């Protein structure tokens with residue numbers, strides 16, 4: 001049983017790419033120099049990627065390039081140039097995380113195929129359709145937290161095709177919402193520099209362990225179901241892993257897909273030996289979210305990996321068939337075919353030879369020179385007039401053009417002048433998000449908008465805004481929409497939008513929107529895109545430094561508070577401190593304490609250990625809208641902070657600055 005579902009393999013370097021292709025991948029994804037989320041992998045250069053494309057296309061394997069980091073304004077033009085150059089040499093598509101870059105491509109370079117990275121945080125159908133309709137994404141990579149029913153629902157209803165992760169490393173945090181590595185050491189996950197601090201030990205209550213380290217996922221036990229779910233592409237993670245891992249894992253998945261079978265114990269053993277962290281998990285897929293999902297890479301796991309015996313995969317050059325037609329008075333023509341693909345190229349008009357005519361043998365020799373191409377010759381058929389004149393260089397040119405066209409069928413794209421649309425600046429406002437109603441102080445009038453989490457607003461609240469839960473599955477909309485109606489009824493006016501998949505529904509209930517920092521507005525085109533959706537303001541990405549936000553006066557900066565460093569669908573608190581009220585502190589090895597709380601059920605938000613503090617730097621922040629985040633502060637503390645900002649007071653205790 002063959003099926004059309006795409007098996008998509010990682011290629012951290014050329015060896016891994018060859019392994020992936022020979023083991024039967026239908027497509028590979030790889031990074032080229034900058035702008036990709038695995039800066040520590042070897043990656044490809046602009047030259048070596050050309051070779052990679054030739055090899056892959058010769059074997060009918062697609063090549064997707066990851067341009068999946070958040071981009072600063074000054075990087076956009078170069079990222080766009082990179083995309084255009086790579087498209088013109090035959091890359092099949094780009095995996096993009098930055099909505100600003102996507103909007104630039106959609107505006108001027110519609111032909112270029114783009115896929116939305118898992119960093120775009122898509123948990124529901126509206127999110128997928130937003131990316132398809134507003135930004136022209138033809139494919140959306142779904143968030144790894146989705147269960148089987150939600151995957152199926154999106155895949156069967158979205159206006160873009162879907163891709164899902166089926167094997168490999170799991171992030172503890174929802175992708176695109178993790179600032180842990182950035183907060184701890186300045187290495188931004190959103191910018192491709194993740195140092196994986198989630199794999200370190202932490203202490204919760206009096207229990208130490210690895211509460212933020214998930215096992216790798218494997219859905220190899222659910223192949224028959226996934227098969228019929230409507231998903232277009234199955235992704236194996238592992239651009240940092242070696243070619244043995246890639247070849248071995250892809251080989252097993254290929255066999256299982258072709259035979260339409262779920263993995264048996266034997267296959268799981270081999271997959272586990274190739275790489276595991278104390279086995280695999282299918283927890284999110286099966287909605288079995290518990291501590292069995294946690295795991296680390298043990299010495300035993302490492303020892304297993306050295307004992308794997310792999311099937312030798314050899315890559316043979318595929319054969320192409322050629323048909324030349326050299327008829328006097330007509331243009332020289334060469335048709336090449338590879339499987340079902342066929343291309344024809346034309347040369348100069350064939351003339352009668354005045355002196356020595358070209359022999360059939362000479363012609364065949366010239367055309368069959370495939371030495372430095374990824375092909376071998378199947379058949380060569382030459383139809384020709386008697387006594388023709390054609391230069392060897394023309395024959396060689398014809399052959400080269402034919403091969404080139406067979407390997408790259410992208411319509412060429414021409415670069416136009418780079419320009420970014422002017423954005424209308426919003427009026428300055430002060431906003432605050434409080435964790436609990438009791439925290440909202442008497443001097444709350446300092447703020448234009450006071451947000452409280454959607455599930456925490458009650459009649460009589462002092463808040464006039466709701467903050468949407470950052471993860472909403474389609475199966476939760478009924479409940480969420482009821483909450484939205486209730487909030488509207490008790491007079492709530494504003495909504496803090498924390499994900500692209502909320503915009504339409506929240507608007508429908510008549511709320512005025514503010515876009516949270518969670519939308520990762522790193523650059524002008526992204527801010528512009530969000531403004532076009534209709535909003536009061538956009539809070540800029542907290543990873544920007546002040547020098548990068550100068551053009552965005554009026555827009556929002558987080559000027560006070562502990563920023564969320566992780567958002568986890570698995571409750572971290574439940575398995576450790578226990579979640580009677582779903583709140584706790586997580587301590588790292590230095591004893592630094594991070595506050596964690598569950599919102600809307602057990603969706604955990606883990607906050608940075610120290611707050612941003614800028615009260616005594618009024619000149620640095622006065623031109624922006626200002627956003628405050630109150631988390632575990634006592635009620636009087638909230639009051640004191642507001643007072644400090646009114647009077648530009650110096651900080652008390654540990655803090656961090658916006659640089």
Ligand SMILES: [Zn+2]
Nearest residue numbers: 571579582602
């Ligand atoms: Zn909990």
